[in-house]
Amino acid sequence: MKIALIGATGYVGAKLLAEAASRGHDVKALVSRPEKVPAQPGVQAARVDVQDRDGLAAQLAGVDAVISAFSGHAQQDVRAYYVRGMQSIVAATKAAGVPRLLVVGGAGSLEVAPGVQLVDTPEFPAQWKGTAEGARDALALLRAERELDWTMLSPAAHLEPGTRTGIFRLGTDSLLADASGNSRISLEDYAVAMIDELERPAHSRTRFTVAY
Template sequence: MNIALIGASGFIGSALLAEALARGHRVTGLVRQPERLTAHPHLTAMQCDVYDTADLAFLLAGYDAVLVSLRGRGKHDNGQHYLTGFRSIVQAAREAHVKRLLVVGGGGSLQVAPGLELLDAPGFPEEHRGPAEGPREALKLLRGETVLDWTMLCPGAIIEPGKRTGRFRLGTDRLLVDERGESRISVQDFALAMIDELERPAHPRQRFTVGY
């Protein structure tokens, strides 16, 4: 496939890029600093400002799918910076008539009990609350979307460097935990699950999650 990847140089975005290229897809990496991307025969690096909606719409036209790995401003972001960028991406995707939009979500919006999301559960780290708000609001925005064919994949509570094992579980709205009660996934396996979804769509207009 010919895909565009917003945020291809980030922690999760770089794993998505590696997985997509390894499977033979052609990728246009849309990033603030194209020089940060390592050259590859199937990679085109382009500078992108997600807050410039009109320019972004021009850049997104003509791809089989667009992947979005958007970051906020770390612990100093209350979610609004992220959400402003995400709204611009969604509007640009509409204007570009994007065929499919696949989005990296956040584990904070997953349920740990009926009606209780991880972000609102007792003990959720205060320093992560702001950054987790943006992806949660992005999910609400997508659930009201009537034009785009979207999918959001959320990691567990912890996403970290590790191995590409291919041994994980998929879920929908409930936080997945292992036999030790831990919720985690390697960024490599997260990328594997996302590119699986790209190649074999199974969650149209849905959020799903991946974990061990």
């Protein structure tokens, strides 16, 4: 499959790139600094500014699916920057005629009790609040979308480097935790779940989550 991966050198994007390439997919890695993309078979790096809708649409033309690992962590106003970026990605994907958009979401919009989302709890770390709120806004944006076949994958509360096991649970809108109350998933297994969804779509026009 021919994939465009936005943010292919980021915290999550790098693992998505490795997983997709290992399965033999053709990946166009769209990043701000192409020189940071590791040289490997089936991977082509290209420079892109996510906020440039027309330039992004030109790069997306001809692919079978777009995976967005875009984030605004380094920006002053993370939430606003992230939302503008997602609006541009959605518009560019439609303009390029790409039928599928898969998006890396956040854990913050997952429910920890009926009507209570993780980002709104007192324990949620302040330094990640802007990112989490931006990801929640992006989910609302996607849910209002009537043309694209989109999917968002939210991770567990703790998403960290670890081991690729291929063994995990999937859920929908509630935060998943293990028997000890820990909510976690490795970056490697998150990437497995995302590329599984790419290859075998099971969550069209909806959000799902993954955790141990």
